[in-house]
Amino acid sequence: MEKLKAYLELVRAHNLLATALGVIAGSMLVVKPLLVPALIAIITAVMIAAAGYAINDYFDIEIDKINKPERPIPSGRISPREALLLSYPLFFLAPLIALIVGIFTALFAAINSVLMYFYSRSLKRMGLIGNLVVAFSTAATLFYGALAQVEWIKEWKVLALIMPVVLMTFFLGLAREIVKGVEDYYGDKANNVRTLAVVWGPHKALKTALILTIVSIIMAIISFFTTPLSYLFLALTVSAGIASVISIAKAMKGKDPVSAAKVPRRVMKIAMFVGLIAIILDRSLSLALLGYKAEEA
Known part of the structure; x- marks a missing residue:
């Protein structure tokens, strides 16, 4: 049981739930989601995410010995070799399983x-490029589903309609990563990690995050018109987006934007979770209503 607990900690089991929710939300953006492709997408996405977390801890062994000695590898509960033996097969098998759905999904x-492999190996230390990869991987769960x-x-036109979401x-996601860069400004600057906060300064980085958050709100509004999503989705996502904008603006006005950045970072994490739940809840209610009307007919 202790070994299993260590493995679950290695792959960030709680984050895997968020990955699954993202795929479920993406699947439900299609008018009539089907169970088989949804399950395959969920399973393979979770496999890739788990592999990514394991390989990340493998490459971060020396850093974690200092910053997070309680993590499974530096604490000795999981060996580096065991982390590799877990991640490589998962990376390899996930696309093969996805072939059941089709070549493009695979x-x-x-x-x-x-x-995910190259992010952990090198891209995460390249500042903005690493931020872009994380934002892409977050949005990729929706797209993948x-x-x-x-x-x-074989209804390819649906992909264009869900792109605003x-x-x-x-x-x-990109805005949140930039805000995290502001929060980690001093450590990143000391280690020559070229985040926007380090290159442009914390204030300009927060301003960029603010603009990106506003753009995300605009995308939410456009999504209302291009997808089956209703006013429930619109109300929840726009409200969460506005809360994020307000929190970033307050951090910008503060005397110390670096220490103040932790608040918008947390608010934006909640906003992203609210966005996923909004999609799932909205589509669940809509599909339940369609089923009820079909029974009446």
């Missing part, structure tokens, strides 16, 4: 596997 899974459904039913998630 290809997208393979791209994400490669991206929808892609699996679309390839299964994907972009909403991408821009908010």
Whole structure:
């Protein structure tokens, strides 16, 4: 049981739930989501995410010995070799399993596997590039869930319609990563990590995050017109976006934007979770209503 607990900690089990929710939300953006492609997308996305977390801790062994000695690898509960033996098969098997749905779903899974590997190996230390990869991987869960459904039913035009929702998630995710860079400004500057906060300064970085958050709100509004999502989704996502904008603006006005950045970072994390729940809740209610009307007819 102790070994299992260590493995669950290694792969960030709580974050895997968020990955699954993202895929479920993406699947539900399709008018009539089907169970088989949804399950395959969820399973393979969770496999890639778990592999990514494991390989991340492998490459961060020396850093974690100092900053997070309680983590499974530096604490000795999981060996570096065990982390590799877990991550490599998951990276390899996920695209193969995704082939059950189709070649494009498998290809997208393979791209994400490669991206997660190189992010952990080197990209995460390259500042903005690392931020872009994280934002892409966050939005990719939505796109992946929808892609699996679309390839299964061969309704490719749906992908274009759901892109505003994907972009909403991408821009908010990128904004949050930039805010995290502001919060980590002093450590990143000392270690020559070229985040926007280090290159442009904390204030300009927060201003950029503010603009990106506003763009994500605009994408949410556009999504209302291009998808089956209703006023419930619109109200929840726009409210969460406005809360994020207000929190960033307050951090910008503070005397110490670096220490103040932790508040908008937390608010934006909640906003992203609210966005996923808004999609799932909105579509669940809509599908339940459609089923009720069908029974009446």
